[in-house]
Amino acid sequence: xxxxxxxxxxxxxxxxxxxxxxxxxxxxxxAMYWYRQDPGQGLxxxxxxxxxxxxxxxxxxxxxxxxxxxxxxxxxxxTSAQKNPTAFYLCASSIVGDSSYNxxxxxxxxxxxxx
Amino acid sequence: xxxxxxxxxxxxxxxxxxxxxxxxxxxATNDYITWYQQFPSQGPRFIIQGYKTKVTNEVxxxxxxxxxKSSTLSLPRVSLSDTAVYYCLVGDMSGDDKIIFGKGTxxxxxx
Numbered sequence: 001x002x003x004x005x006x007x008x009x010x011x012x013x014x015x016x017x018x019x020x021x022x023x024x025x026x027x028x029x030x031a032m033y034w035y036r037q038d039p040g041q042g043l044x045x046x047x048x049x050x051x052x053x054x055x056x057x058x059x060x061x062x063x064x065x066x067x068x069x070x071x072x073x074x075x076x077x078x079t080s081a082q083k084n085p086t087a088f089y090l091c092a093s094s095i096v097g098d099s100s101y102n103x104x105x106x107x108x109x110x111x112x113x114x115x
Numbered sequence: 116x117x118x119x120x121x122x123x124x125x126x127x128x129x130x131x132x133x134x135x136x137x138x139x140x141x142x143a144t145n146d147y148i149t150w151y152q153q154f155p156s157q158g159p160r161f162i163i164q165g166y167k168t169k170v171t172n173e174v175x176x177x178x179x180x181x182x183x184k185s186s187t188l189s190l191p192r193v194s195l196s197d198t199a200v201y202y203c204l205v206g207d208m209s210g211d212d213k214i215i216f217g218k219g220t221x222x223x224x225x226x
Contacts (some may be wrong), residue, residue: 034214042202043159043216090158103149104214106158
């Protein structure tokens, strides 16, 4: 089955600890994205990457870091510098090109709770 | 990136047709209009996309007037399972630019 996976589904961490969220896709998509969603709110873009070994900051990148060493993987690290990390984190991927139909495919999300 | 405005919430009843309108006054020539649906604790999923006039698929219809400054997502004969948040996005969708999800419209279907 082609798709995008995130693990774990639920994650608990103590305040001050860094934590890394996994995102893997086997859709052969070039672009990958990380979003944060708070209760009752829309999605806010943290980081995105259009090609391996390159990524750009989104609207709320402070306190987060990413890497894109492989096309299929785009892990997100929530650092201790992130002031309010408790949220629902969503990873997505899409193709890049001239197509008008670059649908974003989302993973199931990781709910991070910092105690 | 064109900013979109849509109602924060809507209520409807099972079996009714639901129309959600999105305003995007600054839409650019190359921009497409895309709608996503999100259930609680899940990632959004694509519903429909269009450029002008009308697009229909097995899930919904999308109506876009000639000036393209607004669009209407139409859900025929809704059921309780259509209760979700619906996002209207505008962009060229080439993947070269980030896509902005606003707060969406929270649709609540009543029995």
